[in-house]
Amino acid sequence: MPECAFAPWTDPGAEPLIRFRNVTKRFGDFTAVRDLTLDIYEHEFFALLGPSGCGKTTMMRMLAGFETPSSGHIELAGQNIVPVPPNKRAVNMMFQSYALFPHLNVWDNIAFGLKRDGMPKDALRERVAEMLKLTHLERFARRKPHQISGGQRQRVALARSLAKAPKLLLLDEPMGALDKKLRQETQFELMDIQEKTGTTFVIVTHDQEEAMTVASRVAVMDEGELIQVATPSAIYEAPNCVYVADFIGDVNIIEGAAHRAGDKHYTVHWADGQAPLKAASDKTFSPAQNAFLAIRPEKVLVTAERPADAENTIQGRIHDIAYLGNISTYHVEVAGGRMLKAQTANTRRIENRGFTWENRVWLSWDSTAGVLLER
Amino acid sequence: MRRVFIIIVPYLWLLALFLIPFAIVLKISLSDVAMARPPYLPQFSWEAGPGAFLAQLDFENFTFLTTDDLYWKAYLSSLQIAATSTLLTLLIGYPIAYAMARAPEEWRATLMMLVILPFWTSFLIRVYSWMGILSQEGYLNQLLLGLGVISEPLIILNTKAAVYIGIVYTYIPFMILPIYAALHRLDSSLIEAAEDLGCSRAKAFWLITVPLSRNGIIAGCFLVFIPTLGEFVIPSLLGGSGTLMIGKVLWEEFFNNRDWPVASAVAVVLVLILIIPIVLFQQNQQKQNEAQS
Ligand SMILES: Nc1ncnc2c1ncn2[C@@H]1O[C@H](COP(=O)(O)OP(=O)(O)O)[C@@H](O)[C@H]1O
Ligand SMILES: [Mg+2]
Numbered sequence: 001m002p003e004c005a006f007a008p009w010t011d012p013g014a015e016p017l018i019r020f021r022n023v024t025k026r027f028g029d030f031t032a033v034r035d036l037t038l039d040i041y042e043h044e045f046f047a048l049l050g051p052s053g054c055g056k057t058t059m060m061r062m063l064a065g066f067e068t069p070s071s072g073h074i075e076l077a078g079q080n081i082v083p084v085p086p087n088k089r090a091v092n093m094m095f096q097s098y099a100l101f102p103h104l105n106v107w108d109n110i111a112f113g114l115k116r117d118g119m120p121k122d123a124l125r126e127r128v129a130e131m132l133k134l135t136h137l138e139r140f141a142r143r144k145p146h147q148i149s150g151g152q153r154q155r156v157a158l159a160r161s162l163a164k165a166p167k168l169l170l171l172d173e174p175m176g177a178l179d180k181k182l183r184q185e186t187q188f189e190l191m192d193i194q195e196k197t198g199t200t201f202v203i204v205t206h207d208q209e210e211a212m213t214v215a216s217r218v219a220v221m222d223e224g225e226l227i228q229v230a231t232p233s234a235i236y237e238a239p240n241c242v243y244v245a246d247f248i249g250d251v252n253i254i255e256g257a258a259h260r261a262g263d264k265h266y267t268v269h270w271a272d273g274q275a276p277l278k279a280a281s282d283k284t285f286s287p288a289q290n291a292f293l294a295i296r297p298e299k300v301l302v303t304a305e306r307p308a309d310a311e312n313t314i315q316g317r318i319h320d321i322a323y324l325g326n327i328s329t330y331h332v333e334v335a336g337g338r339m340l341k342a343q344t345a346n347t348r349r350i351e352n353r354g355f356t357w358e359n360r361v362w363l364s365w366d367s368t369a370g371v372l373l374e375r
Numbered sequence: 376m377r378r379v380f381i382i383i384v385p386y387l388w389l390l391a392l393f394l395i396p397f398a399i400v401l402k403i404s405l406s407d408v409a410m411a412r413p414p415y416l417p418q419f420s421w422e423a424g425p426g427a428f429l430a431q432l433d434f435e436n437f438t439f440l441t442t443d444d445l446y447w448k449a450y451l452s453s454l455q456i457a458a459t460s461t462l463l464t465l466l467i468g469y470p471i472a473y474a475m476a477r478a479p480e481e482w483r484a485t486l487m488m489l490v491i492l493p494f495w496t497s498f499l500i501r502v503y504s505w506m507g508i509l510s511q512e513g514y515l516n517q518l519l520l521g522l523g524v525i526s527e528p529l530i531i532l533n534t535k536a537a538v539y540i541g542i543v544y545t546y547i548p549f550m551i552l553p554i555y556a557a558l559h560r561l562d563s564s565l566i567e568a569a570e571d572l573g574c575s576r577a578k579a580f581w582l583i584t585v586p587l588s589r590n591g592i593i594a595g596c597f598l599v600f601i602p603t604l605g606e607f608v609i610p611s612l613l614g615g616s617g618t619l620m621i622g623k624v625l626w627e628e629f630f631n632n633r634d635w636p637v638a639s640a641v642a643v644v645l646v647l648i649l650i651i652p653i654v655l656f657q658q659n660q661q662k663q664n665e666a667q668s
Contacts, residue, residue, distance in 0.1 A: 066567055086570045099568035103586045113572030146666075164572070 006216065007231075008041035015078070017042045017168065017200050018063070023072035025058050025224075032058040034224040035072070045194050045201045047211035049247075050221035056204040057096070058224075060170045063202065064093040077167065087116075092166040096173045096204075098157040100145040106156050107132070107141040113164045131159040134193060151182050158190075162197060171203040175210065187213050208248050212236065220244050236296075241375050245294040250329075252300070252340050258291035258372065266372060268293050271335040278311045281372040295370035300342035302330055303362050304354060310364035316340065318359045330355065332363055397646065404639035405432035415635050436640035445624065446641065450648065452619040456535070456610075457603040460542040464599045465592065467543060468550030472591075473584075475551070476558035487555075490548050502541055502612050509537050509613070533615025541609040546602065550595035557591030558584070590663040597656035605645055621645055 008014040016039035025033040033055045040046045048056045061067040062074060065086030073080050081089060092113070100109055110131050114124045132138045135155040140148050145156065154174060161169055174190070175183045191214050194201050205211050211218045212232040219229045220243075228240045239245035242253055254277065256270035266285060267276035270293070279293055306313055316334035323346075330342045342363055355361060406415040417431040440446045475486045493501060508514045509532040516528040531537050561584065569579035585592075607622030614620070621641065628638035 064567075064571055066570075086567070087573045087575060091571075093568075093571050095564050095568055097562065097564050099562065099564040101565060101568070101583060103589075112569070116573035116578070160572070 006043070008044070009039065009217065014041060016040060017044075017077055018202075019075040020059075021073050021075070023062065023069045023074060025055070025062060025067060026070045032224050033062070033069075036224075036226055038219065038226060038229065040200065040202060042200055043198055045191065045203065045214055045216045047215035047218045048202065048204045048221060049208060049211040049218050050206065051247075052206055054221045055224040056206075056221060057172055060093065060172050060202065060204055063168070064091055064170055065089050090167040091170065092161040092164055092168075093170040094157050094161040094172065094174050096176060098145075098153050098177075100153060100156055100160070102145055105142050105144050106137060106148070109145070109156055110160045110163050112160065117164065127163060131163050134162070134196070135159040150177055151186070154178060154186065158193070162193070162199065165197070166199065168200045168202065171201060173204050173206070175205075175207075183210070184213075190214060212248070220247060238371060239294065239373070242292050242294065242373055245371065245373065250297050250341060250343070252295045252297060254293040254295070254338075254340075256291060256293065257288045258285040259287055260285070265367065266291070268372070271338070274314070274335050275312075277370075278367040279370055279372045280368045283372065283374065285372070285374070289374070292373045292375070293370050294373055295365060297329060297341040297343040298327075299365050299369040300340065301364045302332070302342045302344060302355065303364065304359075306362045307364045311367045313362055313364045314340070315360065315362055318355055318357055318361060321355070321357065330361075332361060334363070397643075400639045400642055402432070403635050404436055404637075404643050405434065406636045407431075407433075407435065408634050408636050413635065414633050436636045437644075439637060440640055440644065445619075446621075449619045449621045449624045450644070453604050453606075453621040454648075456538060456542075456618075456620060457600050457606075460539050460546070460603055461596050461600045463539060464543050464547050464550045465596060468547050468595065469554055469592070471547075472551045472554035472558055475555050476561070490551050494548070498545065499608065502545070502608055505537070505541055505544065505613060506532060509540065532613060533617065535614065535618055537613040537615075538610050538618050538620075541613045542599075542603055542606065545609065546599040549598035553594035553598065554588055554591040557588040561587050590659060590666075593659045594656070594663075597652055597659070601649060601652055601656070604649060 008016075018038075018040040020036050020038040023033060023036045024031065036059070048059060050056055058067060062069055063076075065081070065084060069082060073082050075081065076089070076091065081091075101112065104112065107128060111124055111128045114127055119127070128141075129138075132141055135158055137152065137155055137159060140152055140156075145153055148156070154177070158171075158174065161171075171190075175186055178186060187210060190201075190203075203211075203214060212235075215232055217229060218232055218235050220227045220235065222243060228235060228244045230238075235244060235248055239248065245251045246253065254268065254270050256268040256277070258266045258268055258279075259276070261267045261278070264280055264282060266279050266281055268279055268291060269276045277293060285291055301307065301310070306315075314334050316332035318330055319333045319339065320331040322329040322331070325346070327343050327345055330344070332340050332342060334340055340363060403415055406417060408414060409416040411418075417428055419425075419428050471490075475483060475490075478486055506513075510516075511528045511530065511532070513532070515531070516525075519525045520528065531540070565583050565587070566579050569583045570576070574582060605622045605625075606620065607626050610618045610620040610623050611626070614623075625638055625641045625645070628634050628641060632638075
């Protein structure tokens, strides 16, 4: 896999393109970004993910130069950029609202930044043509922004912000206004463009699927703080807390008391009269420490008979079935009225599926399938 | 039926309040002055019939307007005063509108109120009070003399300067409001985008803010220019005898000379001159509506 080869964050000698050093941003007595330290490397496609209002846009705006940190500093290629005004930064931003100039046509919108640099006419025409081609907008060059569709507007905004070949491109929820299908197409286009141009992208999104699709690394934020920064697969497979596990995809969280049961193995006592659950973990838990076992629904097997070789088994009753075409999610009620989700791929036709409501079934998974978390 | 009604109402309005009065004025302008009541001939009578009546109408008064240079000088001077005061109003009004649009949300209603507030007092009283401010013994001169800025009182009243002050003061809300409306709608992220792409603040203002408030500027300019062109009260009260404006000439023809036909001819020509900017204004408004929808 080529993605494995690109991992500058694992190389201690690599110089980051962007460095946030203890950056805090306050608006009055409200802290929008709290003591944030983060490195982003060249050629990365870095995603900021978090719920609305967690400070993603504020971080972007500090990178673009529209907000000044209340404390801490930000470096771009080794230079402190806090005192540099936005028009002097080698950073361009694609705005959440696109911010296309309504009085200029597509061509002039894309050429706007190049003209400010005083680029010679021929080179400018060539560059705009290149950008139009990259974003498949050649046919719309003479249209005004209100004469094109939402998806086309989004591509104009992208072309305009890429035209000056910035070191860093900031994309604030670039696909927020597109419908789902167009979004997915655009995500792949965006990755393609990022690869072709070699620009470092920082993308803001509140859509976890989008972040997982496009990013080389994802930063999960909450209330102005970074919760976890890791590759999409690490975030998914090894979340560092319940918040992240819950935010990214579907998850079952089973709370209980953890007890050591051998090297890197624990048992979780989760309900009276039920067999404790086995879980592997690199972390150390003190005896009877409160812990959370996070397990993805697709890792939970649903069977009619108790599987002989599974490490963890729980009996339950099917409460609900969500049929989603390619997959089905079973909501299974287990001891103490707790609800667990299990997902199976629908390889058989709907009428041939084994289970229906009120069936008694067994849920099972291995000790390494879940993650044991402290909080 | 409903649609016909909706279309007919504005036309009836236009007919009753513009076309009929205009036809009457046009008819008077084609008559001859006379010692009569009303002071012109011919009067329409059914015995003589419409043929005889129409035969007596002629363009004499319009020809007369071209023989005396007072009239074209007055038209020209009015155009010049209207154009200059429109420009002055724009130069003063734009920054005010801009500041209002940039002001914190909670202040805007108050600022808007302050712009509209003068309309609560009679226009005449407000112009009279400017006489009190601008005259040689007026408040302005007292203040400047008191501060020692000047040693001799300034002569402002009864000059063109006083007319400009009066016009700018009176018509500035008509300039501020449409420009404010345009600037208020302007998305501030456009300015940020321009800065992001390499513009300085000033450059972003010229390349983004000004073009995007263009329709407001045009609307404001017409709203000031059109009424100023025929303005009568301000030049009469503040401009003295040296200020030549067509509104004043018109008034003098009607009331001092009791020459209704010539006065009507002056009015007809004024309306014809005004039709050009009014049509242009309408087109601008229509374009603006189309751009918004
Ligand atoms: N200029 C500002 N003044 C006051 N509060 C602000 C300002 N900008 C952002 N905030 C607040 O900071 C928080 C984070 O905002 P933002 O960065 O836009 O969040 P996100 O993009 O993650 O949705 C929000 O609670 C918002 O209300
Ligand atoms: Mg945001």
